[in-house]
Amino acid sequence: xxxxxxxxxxxxxxxxxxxxxxxxxxxxxxxxxxxxxxxxxxxxxxxxxxxxxxxxxxxxxxxxxxxxxxxxxxxxxxxxxxxxxxxxxxxxxxxxxxxxxxxxxxxxxxxxxxxxxxxxxxxxxxxxxxxxxxxxxxxxxxxxxxxxxxxxxxxxxxxxxxxxxxxxxxxxxxxxxxxxxxxxxxxxxxxxxxxxxxxxxxxxxxxxxxxxxxxxxxxxxxxx
Numbered sequence: 469x470x471x472x473x474x475x476x477x478x479x480x481x482x483x484x485x486x487x488x489x490x491x492x493x494x495x496x497x498x499x500x501x502x503x504x505x506x507x508x509x510x511x512x513x514x515x516x517x518x519x520x521x522x523x524x525x526x527x528x529x530x531x532x533x534x535x536x537x538x539x540x541x542x543x544x545x546x547x548x549x550x551x552x553x554x555x556x557x558x559x560x561x562x563x564x565x566x567x568x569x570x571x572x573x574x575x576x577x578x579x580x581x582x583x584x585x586x587x588x589x590x591x592x593x594x595x596x597x598x599x600x601x602x603x604x605x606x607x608x609x610x611x612x613x614x615x616x617x618x619x620x621x622x623x624x625x626x627x628x629x630x631x632x633x634x635x636x637x638x639x640x641x642x643x644x645x646x647x648x649x650x651x652x653x654x655x656x657x658x659x660x661x662x663x664x665x666x667x668x669x670x671x672x673x674x675x676x677x678x679x680x681x682x683x684x685x686x687x688x689x690x691x692x
Contacts, residue, residue: 475572476579482569483587488594489562497555500544503647505556507540509563510640513570517636520571528680529637536676540647542669570636577632584624641680648673 486506493502514533517523569587573580604612631639648670651662662670 471579472582473576473579475576476583479569479572479576479579479583480586480590482565482567482572483584484590484594485565486562486569487588487591489558489565491591491595493555493558493562495555496558497552501552501556502559502562503544503650504537504541505559506563506566507537507644507647508560509565509567510537510644512564512567513640514637516567516571517574521574521636523574523635523637525637529641532641532676532680533637536641536644536673539669539672539674539676540644542665542672543647543651544669567640570631570640573628573631574636574639577628580628580632581625584628588620588624638680642677644673644677 490502490506493506510533514525514529518525569583573583627643630642634642651666651670654660655662
């Protein structure tokens with residue numbers, strides 16, 4: 469049985485807050501606002517890593533992160549200025565919770581599986597009253613199971629293993645690939661062609677991550 473450490477508890481609470489607040493934010497504001505404002509949490513990872521984790525703040529992190537955020541802004545579209553303050557505030561809170569989870573998991577990688585499992589369970593309990601108001605048919609139930617097992621559980625399993633191997637700032641930056649995958653899956657599954665701005669945004673995000681990754685690889689070789 470897993471031993472709960474203070475970092476593991478923070479990670480679980482951060483995971484629960486991240487998931488629950490993001491789900492509600494997508495209902496209270498535009499999807500574009502929710503996605504972009506949640507990714508703003510990466511800035512907290514960048515700023516706090518040197519103090520919480522004693523990981524060096526690299527120049528490439530300071531350059532690549534705002535560039536990648538700009539790419540995400542292009543990806544999600546021009547619908548980010550609507551006055552939906554409650555939903556926008558929840559999306560910002562989701563980003564803060566996500567940052568707390570990332571930093572805590574980096575502090576105690578061994579608690580990763582227990583923390584994200586417990587966090588998602590807490591989020592499910594918190595959202596259950598709202599979910600219970602909408603009966604699920606067979607197709608919707610199948611989609612919920614698929615998303616829970618593959619998209620959420622599978623994604624977190626890979627995330628927990630990855631965050632234990634690389635520093636928090638580049639790990640947060642690489643996670644922006646999720647935003648790039650979004651229009652790709654929409655095109656493959658629904659046949660909707662991405663906008664030109666979305667393609668440009670994807671190129672910007674990929675370029676920023678690739679440029680930062682080159683520095684990671686060079687640093688690893690220098691240590692070897």
